[in-house]
């Protein structure tokens with residue numbers, strides 16, 4: 164099944180991103196077959212997510228916003244990150260901020276970057292602004308929403324039940 168029905172007039176970046184989304188879905192399904200060792204499966208899954216990020220980055224709005232020290236605003240982290248059961252348990256063990264800024268409890272407000280980058284959830288790893296304006300940093304566009312919805316049942320087989328936004 165194609166995740167993104169390409170409309171007439173889709174540009175080269177749209178096509179590249181759509182192809183990478185298809186590859187991502189195939190690789191997520193492969194990770195279900197990465198043996199019976201759940202750690203190995205999760206590790207494979209996160210590598211797949213990071214690989215997707217490195218391939219689509221040049222075709223995202225983020226490319227113009229992210230410098231050597233990260234994104235200048237970190238607006239997309241003004242949220243509760245989507246997590247699955249396994250990830251929720253991991254995040255529960257980590258120190259976090261308790262405040263009313265609206266930012267994710269793991270966002271480093273001083274450095275404006277993720278304070279748990281190495282163990283951030285799958286959803287954060289694949290989240291990029293795939294549209295053309297900053298509005299979509301906090302409001303995932305249809306392509307992003309469709310991608311996550313399509314991946315969710317496969318992710319649940321490895322990461323456990325979808326648990327919604329962390330801390331919600």
Ligand code: SF4
Pocket residue numbers: 224225226228229234235236237238239240290291292299300301
């Ligand atoms: S989605 Fe927006 S806020 Fe998040 S990293 Fe990309 S440009 Fe920065």
Ligand code: SF4
Pocket residue numbers: 239240241242243244267268269270271276277278279280283284287
């Ligand atoms: S876990 Fe990290 S990347 Fe994800 S929303 Fe929180 S600060 Fe941002």
